Amino acid sequence: VSVDKGVDFANYFCTYGFLYHQKEMLCDRVRMDAYYNAIFQNKEHFHGKAVLDVGTGSGILAIWSAQAGARKVYAVEATKMTEHARELVKANNLQDVIEVIEGSMEDVTLPEKVDIIISEWMGYFLLRESMFDSVIFARDRWLKPDGIMYPSHARMWMAPMRSGLGDQKMDDYEVAMNDWHSFVDDTKTYYGVDMSVLTKPFDDEQKKYYLQTSLWNNLHPQQIIGTPAIIKEINCLTASVNDVLNVSSNFPSSITERTRLCGLAGWFDVHFRGNRDYPAKHEIELTTAPSLDNGTHWGQQVFLLHPPVRVSEGDDLMVSFSMSRSKENHRLMEVELGYKYFDSTLKTVFAEEITTEPV
Amino acid sequence: VSVDKGVDFANYFCTYGFLYHQKEMLCDRVRMDAYYNAIFQNKEHFHGKAVLDVGTGSGILAIWSAQAGARKVYAVEATKMTEHARELVKANNLQDVIEVIEGSMEDVTLPEKVDIIISEWMGYFLLRESMFDSVIFARDRWLKPDGIMYPSHARMWMAPMRSGLGDQKMDDYEVAMNDWHSFVDDTKTYYGVDMSVLTKPFDDEQKKYYLQTSLWNNLHPQQIIGTPAIIKEINCLTASVNDVLNVSSNFPSSITERTRLCGLAGWFDVHFRGNRDYPAKHEIELTTAPSLDNGTHWGQQVFLLHPPVRVSEGDDLMVSFSMSRSKENHRLMEVELGYKYFDSTLKTVFAEEITTEPV
Numbered sequence: 001v002s003v004d005k006g007v008d009f010a011n012y013f014c015t016y017g018f019l020y021h022q023k024e025m026l027c028d029r030v031r032m033d034a035y036y037n038a039i040f041q042n043k044e045h046f047h048g049k050a051v052l053d054v055g056t057g058s059g060i061l062a063i064w065s066a067q068a069g070a071r072k073v074y075a076v077e078a079t080k081m082t083e084h085a086r087e088l089v090k091a092n093n094l095q096d097v098i099e100v101i102e103g104s105m106e107d108v109t110l111p112e113k114v115d116i117i118i119s120e121w122m123g124y125f126l127l128r129e130s131m132f133d134s135v136i137f138a139r140d141r142w143l144k145p146d147g148i149m150y151p152s153h154a155r156m157w158m159a160p161m162r163s164g165l166g167d168q169k170m171d172d173y174e175v176a177m178n179d180w181h182s183f184v185d186d187t188k189t190y191y192g193v194d195m196s197v198l199t200k201p202f203d204d205e206q207k208k209y210y211l212q213t214s215l216w217n218n219l220h221p222q223q224i225i226g227t228p229a230i231i232k233e234i235n236c237l238t239a240s241v242n243d244v245l246n247v248s249s250n251f252p253s254s255i256t257e258r259t260r261l262c263g264l265a266g267w268f269d270v271h272f273r274g275n276r277d278y279p280a281k282h283e284i285e286l287t288t289a290p291s292l293d294n295g296t297h298w299g300q301q302v303f304l305l306h307p308p309v310r311v312s313e314g315d316d317l318m319v320s321f322s323m324s325r326s327k328e329n330h331r332l333m334e335v336e337l338g339y340k341y342f343d344s345t346l347k348t349v350f351a352e353e354i355t356t357e358p359v
Numbered sequence: 360v361s362v363d364k365g366v367d368f369a370n371y372f373c374t375y376g377f378l379y380h381q382k383e384m385l386c387d388r389v390r391m392d393a394y395y396n397a398i399f400q401n402k403e404h405f406h407g408k409a410v411l412d413v414g415t416g417s418g419i420l421a422i423w424s425a426q427a428g429a430r431k432v433y434a435v436e437a438t439k440m441t442e443h444a445r446e447l448v449k450a451n452n453l454q455d456v457i458e459v460i461e462g463s464m465e466d467v468t469l470p471e472k473v474d475i476i477i478s479e480w481m482g483y484f485l486l487r488e489s490m491f492d493s494v495i496f497a498r499d500r501w502l503k504p505d506g507i508m509y510p511s512h513a514r515m516w517m518a519p520m521r522s523g524l525g526d527q528k529m530d531d532y533e534v535a536m537n538d539w540h541s542f543v544d545d546t547k548t549y550y551g552v553d554m555s556v557l558t559k560p561f562d563d564e565q566k567k568y569y570l571q572t573s574l575w576n577n578l579h580p581q582q583i584i585g586t587p588a589i590i591k592e593i594n595c596l597t598a599s600v601n602d603v604l605n606v607s608s609n610f611p612s613s614i615t616e617r618t619r620l621c622g623l624a625g626w627f628d629v630h631f632r633g634n635r636d637y638p639a640k641h642e643i644e645l646t647t648a649p650s651l652d653n654g655t656h657w658g659q660q661v662f663l664l665h666p667p668v669r670v671s672e673g674d675d676l677m678v679s680f681s682m683s684r685s686k687e688n689h690r691l692m693e694v695e696l697g698y699k700y701f702d703s704t705l706k707t708v709f710a711e712e713i714t715t716e717p718v
């Protein structure tokens with residue numbers, strides 16, 4: 001994929017140049033606890049080692065790595081956030097250990113290979129932003145053969161869900177279309193132009209916007225109404241870009257209560273397990289599953305059905321999921337979802353396709 | 360100025376590709392009435408003539424031009440909106456008169472020079488978006504020597520104003536900073552990292568965001584508390600890009616009531632006057648001044664003072680205004696404002712500089 005660097009900066013990197021945005025991540029306690037514990041409960045991994053932090057942002061992971069005893073930390077960051085990271089490193093008296101390097105991971109040169117690559121590369125529903133590509137690049141170029149990845153594993157999950165969100169979106173869509181129809185009438189009456197030929201394309205546009213776009217949401221665990229399924233497993237030590245270009249999965253889910261099936265929810269988790277030669281003493285998990293007390297800034301990605309479907313305990317759902325990168329912007333994903341629904345008597349009662357706009 | 364086309368599309372043109380955005384403009388009755396009346400009350404300008412519509416969007420101005428009797432209309436548009444414009448032209452049975460051309464105005468070739476250039480190129484506070492550059496280009500390349508510009512003239516206005524907006528923004532800023540201070544405390548306590556060195560840069564960032572960014576607002580006429588001044592006049596037939604790169608003005612304003620001076624408001628108007636040889640029969644004005652019943656989607660651009668200043672009827676304000684294009688994005692503007700304030704006894708009581716982020 002050839003990417004225009006200027007466009008990528010305008011669309012993607014620019015937000016990371018703001019402390020405000022870095023702070024949002026630094027305030028995510030679930031995220032912070034996971035990386036903090038992964039590092040400090042496995043200090044022996046870091047002691048005396050060379051570490052590469054891919055996308056250091058404010059520098060937090062580099063600082064923890066240094067505090068855990070790393071000999072040297074290379075902290076690479078594409079945006080001007082490096083200036084703040086450097087100040088922070090100095091204020092915490094780690095300037096002899098941490099070298100903050102401004103540049104794209106793909107472009108920088110390090111003076112040595114490293115023992116550990118640490119990175120917080122996960123986007124919404126894991127793969128949004130496609131930043132894992134840069135981690136793979138860093139690994140293949142700069143990690144020693146017996147090096148360790150932090151995190152070492154990642155998984156994507158999906159489950160059926162219920163929510164009032166779909167009703168809301170449907171209302172919004174209907175308001176927009178009613179408004180359009182008055183607009184068409186008014187434009188004919190006052191300005192002598194018949195706009196009705198644009199009703200179909202406007203309708204398509206609004207449907208995409210309101211109904212066919214997946215949504216960020218922090219779900220209550222009780223909104224999950226069927227068994228969750230793992231749809232993708234990634235070994236960060238061995239995965240190639242090819243392995244994450246597309247994610248396809250056909251999976252079953254059993255409905256666990258009598259309710260409305262409003263859509264599917266997706267989330268991810270990552271694990272810090274070290275590697276075969278240096279397994280983690282304390283394995284840490286970072287999960288973004290629906291949770292009462294441990295919500296994250298990632299929330300869950302919600303794919304809505306319009307309209308919802310009545311389901312009962314014991315009913316079976318067969319879901320086919322397919323995600324690929326948007327051709328216009330490789331950091332965004334397009335999703336196609338199909339499902340078959342069998343009520344407890346095992347006859348098909350419903351089948352539908354959902355296509356979503358890039359998110 | 361050299362502009363990366365890809366970035367310009369990502370940042371600027373992309374929104375115009377949506378019918379939703381075109382509709383917002385098509386629903387602005389003040390805007391629509393002005394162009395409609397300008398065209399149909401001056402039909403003799405259009406009769407049998409060749410017209411160029413720079414940035415035709417949905418095609419509305421091209422369609423009106425054709426309905427008013429134009430022989431040929433070239434409707435140039437950079438985005439895929441051309442597909443909808445073409446459909447609309449056909450549905451209104453004008454496909455023999457209007458030629459919709461997809462491309463940047465700077466790149467397209469027309470088969471002839473034109474008698475009239477019509478365009479709705481005005482951005483917030485007139486010059487945002489810098490689209491007038493493309494109109495100038497079109498004029499110099501494609502308008503006949505005795506051709507007419509629609510609109511023919513434009514002016515920028517400023518006046519002192521009062522508003523509760525500044526208090527709100529100040530509250531938001533204070534909330535953000537209080538939140539930052541707890542964040543710094545928590546990060547030290549729970550994660551062993553001292554973030555206090557970033558307090559100053561974070562504060563700068565938040566000040567810029569909340570206090571030093573000008574705002575869109577539809578003001579009530581009574582919020583204007585002093586005499587308005589014209590800070591720029593543009594003759595669309597003769598202005599060069601150089602003439603609009605910077606706008607500088609020192610102007611006085613007399614306070615007309617006892618109140619708080621909270622900032623300055625900027626707006627614009629344009630006129631459709633034809634040219635010397637073909638003056639408009641009915642001169643039409645499109646103004647975006649504060650208005651009870653005739654607000655526009657442009658609203659006014661508000662530059663806030665922090666804190667506000669107590670003023671009285673008869674006091675004099677001397678304002679220095681300077682606007683130039685942002686180096687990072689030529690379609691956005693940076694503004695510097697300074698003012699001196701004399702109370703009725705004519706001694707200086709206050710002077711301040713305001714610098715705003717690109718808007």
Ligand SMILES: Nc1ncnc2c1ncn2[C@@H]1O[C@H](CSCC[C@H](N)C(=O)O)[C@@H](O)[C@H]1O
Pocket residue numbers: 013016017025026054055056057058059060061076077078079081103104105106119120121131134
């Ligand atoms: N290819 C690349 N090269 C360098 N930096 C990159 C990159 N891709 C993404 N980044 C940076 O990676 C960061 C991801 S956000 C994580 C920031 C920090 N490590 C933390 O955990 O708080 C962003 O600051 C982004 O600008």
Ligand SMILES: Nc1ncnc2c1ncn2[C@@H]1O[C@H](CSCC[C@H](N)C(=O)O)[C@@H](O)[C@H]1O
Pocket residue numbers: 372375376384385413414415416417418419420435436437438440462463464465478479480490493
């Ligand atoms: N240099 C350029 N070449 C072609 N189109 C341009 C352009 N600069 C701006 N535009 C287009 O000009 C339009 C301005 S908005 C006005 C649309 C329409 N004339 C109306 O009055 O409703 C947008 O659709 C934008 O995409």
